[in-house]
Amino acid sequence: xxxxxxxxxxxxxxxxxxxxxxxxxxxxxxxxxxxxxxxxxxxxxxxxxxxxxxxxxxxxxxxxxxxxxxxxxxxxxxxxxxxxxxxxxxxxxxxxxxxxxxxxxxxxxxxxxxxxxxxxxxxxxxxxxxxxxxxxxxxxxxxxxxxxxxxxxxxxxxx
Numbered sequence: 001x002x003x004x005x006x007x008x009x010x011x012x013x014x015x016x017x018x019x020x021x022x023x024x025x026x027x028x029x030x031x032x033x034x035x036x037x038x039x040x041x042x043x044x045x046x047x048x049x050x051x052x053x054x055x056x057x058x059x060x061x062x063x064x065x066x067x068x069x070x071x072x073x074x075x076x077x078x079x080x081x082x083x084x085x086x087x088x089x090x091x092x093x094x095x096x097x098x099x100x101x102x103x104x105x106x107x108x109x110x111x112x113x114x115x116x117x118x119x120x121x122x123x124x125x126x127x128x129x130x131x132x133x134x135x136x137x138x139x140x141x142x143x144x145x146x147x148x149x150x151x152x153x154x155x156x157x158x159x
């Protein structure tokens with residue numbers, strides 16, 4: 001039976017349409033993302049609205065949304081609320097994409113780096129941001145404490 005005509009399908013058929021195992025749809029039901037109708041014998045029946053929800057959940061997961069974020073999207077109630085949820089997710093995706101782009105750039109540099117050990121390469125260090133992250137060390141090898149102004153002081157742990 002095809003749900004596009006308004007008819008219902010069983011869990012296995014709907015799951016197969018999306019390359020999912022039936023237990024995934026059961027889990028999504030347990031966390032409040034789906035609420036299929038039940039037959040008299042308790043079997044789940046999925047209609048066109050359920051099919052559309054599964055399509056949305058699959059697509060949102062592919063875009064990196066968590067089940068909690070998807071639940072928020074579905075529960076938002078109206079277009080404005082859903083757009084607000086999507087705007088937050090879009091901002092998070094943009095940040096992830098920038099981090100991925102930066103990582104790809106760094107890996108590309110390392111693959112072509114002429115330095116014998118890329119950890120010694122100044123460009124690699126710049127890409128890492130090592131000048132901001134690196135902990136200054138005293139001649140003892142211990143980390144150097146900094147006061148609230150950022151000025152370096154005595155070695156930490158030194159008595």
